[in-house]
Amino acid sequence: MARALVLGAGISGHTCAAFLRKWLGKSDEVTVVSPLPTYNWIPSNIWVGVGLIKREQVLFPLAPVYENKQIIFKQAKALSIHPEGTSENPAPFVEIEWTLPSRKSEREFVYYDFLVNATGPKLKFEATEGLGPGKNSYSVCTADHASETAQAFLHLVEQMKKGERKRFIVGTGHGSCTCEGAAFEYVVNLEFELRARGVRDKAEIVYLSNEYELGDFGMDGIFIRRSGYITPSKIFTESLFAERGISWITRAHVAQVEKNRLHYETLEGEQRDQDFDFAMLLPPFSGVGLKAFDRQGNELTADVFAPSGFMKVDADYTPKPYLEWRARDWPRFYVNPKYSNIFATGIAFAPPHPVSRPHIGRNGTPIFAAPPRTGMPSAMIGKAVAHSIADIVHGSPEPTHTACMAEIGAACVASAGANPFTGTAASMTVFPIVPDFEKYPQYGRDLNYTSGEIGLAGHWIKIILHHMFLYKAHLRPGWSLIPE
Ligand SMILES: Cc1cc2nc3c(=O)[nH]c(=O)nc-3n(C[C@H](O)[C@H](O)[C@H](O)COP(=O)(O)OP(=O)(O)OC[C@H]3O[C@@H](n4cnc5c(N)ncnc54)[C@H](O)[C@@H]3O)c2cc1C
Numbered sequence: 001m002a003r004a005l006v007l008g009a010g011i012s013g014h015t016c017a018a019f020l021r022k023w024l025g026k027s028d029e030v031t032v033v034s035p036l037p038t039y040n041w042i043p044s045n046i047w048v049g050v051g052l053i054k055r056e057q058v059l060f061p062l063a064p065v066y067e068n069k070q071i072i073f074k075q076a077k078a079l080s081i082h083p084e085g086t087s088e089n090p091a092p093f094v095e096i097e098w099t100l101p102s103r104k105s106e107r108e109f110v111y112y113d114f115l116v117n118a119t120g121p122k123l124k125f126e127a128t129e130g131l132g133p134g135k136n137s138y139s140v141c142t143a144d145h146a147s148e149t150a151q152a153f154l155h156l157v158e159q160m161k162k163g164e165r166k167r168f169i170v171g172t173g174h175g176s177c178t179c180e181g182a183a184f185e186y187v188v189n190l191e192f193e194l195r196a197r198g199v200r201d202k203a204e205i206v207y208l209s210n211e212y213e214l215g216d217f218g219m220d221g222i223f224i225r226r227s228g229y230i231t232p233s234k235i236f237t238e239s240l241f242a243e244r245g246i247s248w249i250t251r252a253h254v255a256q257v258e259k260n261r262l263h264y265e266t267l268e269g270e271q272r273d274q275d276f277d278f279a280m281l282l283p284p285f286s287g288v289g290l291k292a293f294d295r296q297g298n299e300l301t302a303d304v305f306a307p308s309g310f311m312k313v314d315a316d317y318t319p320k321p322y323l324e325w326r327a328r329d330w331p332r333f334y335v336n337p338k339y340s341n342i343f344a345t346g347i348a349f350a351p352p353h354p355v356s357r358p359h360i361g362r363n364g365t366p367i368f369a370a371p372p373r374t375g376m377p378s379a380m381i382g383k384a385v386a387h388s389i390a391d392i393v394h395g396s397p398e399p400t401h402t403a404c405m406a407e408i409g410a411a412c413v414a415s416a417g418a419n420p421f422t423g424t425a426a427s428m429t430v431f432p433i434v435p436d437f438e439k440y441p442q443y444g445r446d447l448n449y450t451s452g453e454i455g456l457a458g459h460w461i462k463i464i465l466h467h468m469f470l471y472k473a474h475l476r477p478g479w480s481l482i483p484e
Contacts, residue, residue: 002028002393005094005112007078007290009034009062011042011375012346013118015484016382018475021071023390030070031110035077035099037061039473040143043375044466046185048146049280050193051154052418055143058470065475074110075100078119081304082109083339084295092341114389117311117344118382121285121373124174128283130257131173137257137279140186149280153190156278160199166277168194169262171208173281175253175361178370180209180217183282184237185414188426190280191244192417200245206274207241207248208264208281211369212359214238214248218369220356222430223443224452230443233428236452240416240426249274251359253367254281269362285347285373287311303338311344312336315352325353327406327436333399334385340398343385346378355434376410377403377433379484406434409449415462416454425458427451 002024006017009032020030038059047053066073076096085091093109123141125132133139138149156166170187172180187207194200207214215221215233222233241248251267261275287309292300305311313336316329329352336342344350351371359368380403388399409431417423429451435444443450472482 002113003111004028004030004114004116004389005110006030006032006116006118007034007094008118008120008346008348009036009039010118010120010346010378012120012348012378012382013116014039014382014473015379016116016118016345016386017071018069018479019383019386020389021069022480023386024393028393029072031072031074031112032062032066033074033076033078033094033096033110034062035075037063037075037100039065041466041470041473042141045140045143045146046182046189046415047418048143049138049140049149049153049186050189051150052193055147059143060470060474069475074098074108076108078290079107080291080293081115081342082293082295083115083300083304083342086297087295090295113341114392115342116382116385116389117290117342117348118346119288119290120347122288122309123283124286125283127176128173128254128257131254131281132283135257136259137173137262137281139282140182140280141282152278153193157194157197157199160202163202165202165204167204167206167275169206169208169274169276169279169281171281172210173254173257174284175210175265175365175367176284176370177210177282178218178285178373179282180211180369181372181374181412181414183207183209183280184217185416186280187246188240188244188414188416189418191246192419192423196417196419205246206276207246208252208254208274209248209250209369210253210367211250212357214241214250216356216369218354218356218372219430219433220435220444222428222445222450222452223447224450225447226452230447231452233452240454251367253361253365257281265361265363265365265367267359267361267367285370287348287350304336304342306350308350310350311342311348313344313349315350317350317352320353322357327432327434327438329353330404330406330434332402332404332407333388334381334403335399343389345381345385347373349381372433374410374412376412376484377405377408380408383484406432406436408432413458413462413465415459418459418462420460420463421456423459424454424456425462426454427458427461
């Protein structure tokens, strides 16, 4: 009997656990440890954040789904990993602390043969003074954040209907943020909703970002071949914003957010202020803070995790100048180099280097987008790791399946207005996600599989994806046939 333990029930961990259950034998055990009782289809938080759908429409309880599939679910958070067990018992285990109200704060050791760390990001609002829910800005990173954001947004809409003018700022709340795609999607949805609610003329909308150019998205931008021209994503994004009357500030690191004013620093080292009535600013990410210990109880955290708190896997982490980084530095099997039975998937693995060109401001502040950590690769990595673990259990000496971000593509449909008749979406594909300049010397990517379109059809695809991925996450009949 093999015991597979998955930490985290997000896009990556949930996919991994579901496929482990499918591919492992009946006598093998699959356990998921995750602190929240619900699954959140995070991409649709954008629509919750502008008040179009309710938080309940992007959440569902995990326990019944796992019970139905014979996956053991422990509603708890992982605290520490003990890959060598203890001096009395060499069996590896994870110490967890229950969050289920009936067992709150109870601690337990969960033993494993294979461990998958899919704990996603810690939302590091504290990196910027005054940033985040409960302080001076809003977020759409969780369903609860998005719900609160919608309330504030709708409240302002009411004031605008009475004739008041308002300034909205959307973007990244720190120079080292990732996930610019989510901020981009939120700003265009917000603009659309203000128009739909008849108050667009009362609003000034500003997009504020750590990207060097608009359309960088942490991927150093992309090039798209359209109508015989090669268009950089900078032009694609700038024209989209210009058409919608959204102004932008790039190369910015937000240093402080006050009640209605934020302070930011530019790459040139200038300190600037911006007043606002509403700010939705993403936080930077780090690992969730798991610790690791050897059998004597000595801390191993620095061996297993990168300084960012993300877990080290089979990537080349040797520090190198930007121009010496290679596509092959990116991990393929997501296995920890020290412990071959520990994997890290989705956002939880440590990227070997940024994809966007690093820029350090005049004052020494790094201001550039961190590597993209999107849902499609997170799910693909979760599935590949489940495949590898199942193959090892069935006799393979090593992991068998890869999902290297320098070898796989991703598709992203960013809704730009959610209405079945007048809405639009920006549909983008990119191959590979991490550019490979050895294989594709000119652009780093294969332009036959890298595309960008905007139109109503994309919005319909976005609606279909919302329902299809929630169906899949419920593990309803045929779920495994739906692609990641
Ligand atoms: C607003 C928004 C919109 C987005 N839109 C898109 C999109 O349109 N397309 C796209 O491809 N991507 C999108 N993304 C990115 C996508 O959501 C992420 O890439 C994806 O959720 C990452 O999956 P994950 O499983 O690694 O992490 P998560 O989905 O964050 O899951 C992490 C899990 O780990 C759990 N956890 C945390 N700490 C612990 C602990 N100590 N022990 C155990 N479990 C723990 C969490 O509760 C959670 O269940 C968006 C992101 C945001 C914020």
